[in-house]
Amino acid sequence: MRNNGAFSTIALAALLASTALPALAQGGGKAITIVLPEQPSNLEPCGSILTDVGQVLSQNITEPLTVINPKDGTPQPKLATKWERVNDTTWRFHLRDGVKFQDGKEFNAEAVAFTLKRMTGGAFTCNNLAKFGSAKLTVTPVDRLTVDIKTEKPEPILPALLSVAMMVSPATPTDKAVNDPVGTGPYKLNTFTPQTVVLDRFDGYWGKTPEIGKATYVWRGESSLRAAMVQTGEAQLTPAIAIQDATNPETDFSYLNSETTAIRIDTEQPPLNDVRVRKALNLAIDWQGMAELFGADVLRASQMVVPGINGHNPDLKPWGYDPDQAAKLLAEAKADGVPVGTAIKLIGRNGIYPNGNEALEAMMTMWEAVGFDIDLQMLDVADWTRYLQKPFPQERGPNLLQIMHDNNKGDAAFTVPIFYQSSGQYATFSDPKVDTLIGEALNATDTARTKAFQEILAEVHDRIAVDIPMFHMIGYTRVGKELDWRPNLTTNSEIPLAEIRLRK
């Protein structure tokens, strides 16, 4: 009887250990399970900027020529070892030698040309092209491992832009999107079903052999369920859990996730066309109180570009909480005939981020306390998008729009022109000085570029007070105790399995 009891205890311990630790994968290396918040809609490398696709594909199955350093936003070598600017419109990239695609084909200049032609061919929708804006690329192989990429207009950040161009095997169909990508990454696709994606380590990888031998991706919508799966050992990592589920400091890690929340002011509409009114809107909010809605680690924002992105201005101070000053500015504007009593629409988007509705209700109360007349309207994404992008609805009236912007692509050029240039898709104002500065910044390089963007951000914050930056947002991940890995600025778009280590 005692022996049976001991046997049961050992068996139970073995069972628990087997569920809590990653299993051994076929072909060596440990097998882990990653639970994602949503099902990857497809596995097309041209859609890797989408979170659900990128977190599986990027740096795992497919690799770009360059990657962005999350600490300073600079492009770093990946499949390109170095690059130089031949002239204003041409960049030359030198490619890594000895790289093979997972189907055995060689990675070379022709493969780069093939990938970029496939991306821009128009036979299917390539989401990653959104990062290139209107840039048109002409790719010319110079020799086996050298390629020239020419743009119609000068493109000083082409190496950064190419971080979203995932190189695919020349055997990939060009006329349709695919669900069986073949790249040069350290993992190859095993299966993609409605329940899982399974990646196996690619033995022919050019780089260091990763510790993880196999990764199985599953998806669950509920944050508490994802957290529970890591807790019980059913999964070893989940990249996004809600703040209320991040309760274990040993496994739950916060990270600056490259998203910035803000309220965009429609500066064309009175009374919002008066700078005093816009400053009053910024000063009327108790930002410390607001931060409690988003978690202790959230970072108060002074601009739409997060720290770590080229062009972020560290000297810009966020607006403080000064309701008396806000009321005084409003009174001054009113005395000068500005219709400050006009009802202003505060337009929110349902589910834009956790506690988004509560944040708007709190802000509405604070604005009304200093004398604004605010009318809160919550819209779904389709209706909300009409207000976000040009052409704006004619009948919109004075409005404030709840927004969240994501830029983890290394450069303020992915933010500043769309928000602050007269022709920008989200821009609600036109300022000749800012337009000139943006034109100069987009053509500048190195330190001059950084300074130019910093100057623009200072200009729109201090002089124009064009918007109401709220917070640089924080994400939470749960990482099993057996894994040594920490999230960073790029985690929303990629989870490189090769960077995951096992604790000894």
Add this chain to the structure above:
Amino acid sequence: MFGYLGKRALHSVVSVLGLLVLVFFLTRLTGDPSYLFLPLDATPQAREAFSTLHGFDQPLHIQFFNYLGDLLHLDFGESLRQNRSAMEVALEAFPQTLKLAVLAIFLAGALALVVGSLAAAKPGSLFDRFASLVSLAGASAPDFWIAIVGILVFAVSLDLLPTSGTGSAAHWIMPIGVLMLRPFGLLVQVVRGTMIGALSSPYVKTARAKGVRRQKIIFSHALRNSLLPVITVAGDLATSLVNGAVVVESVFGWPGIGKLMIDAIIQRDFAVVQSTVLVTACAIFILNIAIDLLYAVLDPRIRYQTS
């Protein structure tokens, strides 16, 4: 009988076609899918190219005629998001929901027949009160909450069951348990109510007077006569389950058609919405015909005629 079936099938085909037309126009009313499919910072040119590529730039009536033409060739379109046949996506998900729904409704029905009958045998007894309490709680408890609590108790605290997913027999226990709770609660109430009426009928009194055993009176005489309203309610509940057990599928990561349909509506993946509606509509029509036939089997007085 075959004439009746043919007539019902014809009515069903007309209804399905009407439904598809309705769904086609309703989905188009939800707006331009490019706003959800493309990144927010996509250029207007990219949106235009997307619309042209997928035919959304065509006038609505042209889109509709193209859709009808494709239907005649059994081409249900391609999922915008999944890059594959929308019908393939729907048919992959439907069996997962069907299996879950069939098991849940049969288990709930069988349990409810026993519990409801026993409760009706002695109205007002301790068992009756307990059965009523449990069934009312089951019928009214939100399944989302039950599912989460179930995961916390049975998967996290007790480590007896997997939290979610598919694969082993253990993966079925919590989804079915949660899914059958509401049908069980409602059916117990229906069985109890109809059985109380049946047990006070003259034929039951006669059977008692003739000395027939109590169990035989309850389960053989009264229960069979009480089944018609139970079948009606169970059929209605089965229809809603086949239509998609959205909450259970979402919480337990079950790859069924309910969650697929909701996701497709939210994402404006029109071809998938149309395909999932078509598949579930066909299933529901078949289910309704089966229920009609079951009536005739249970009650010899019911006969279907074509005229």
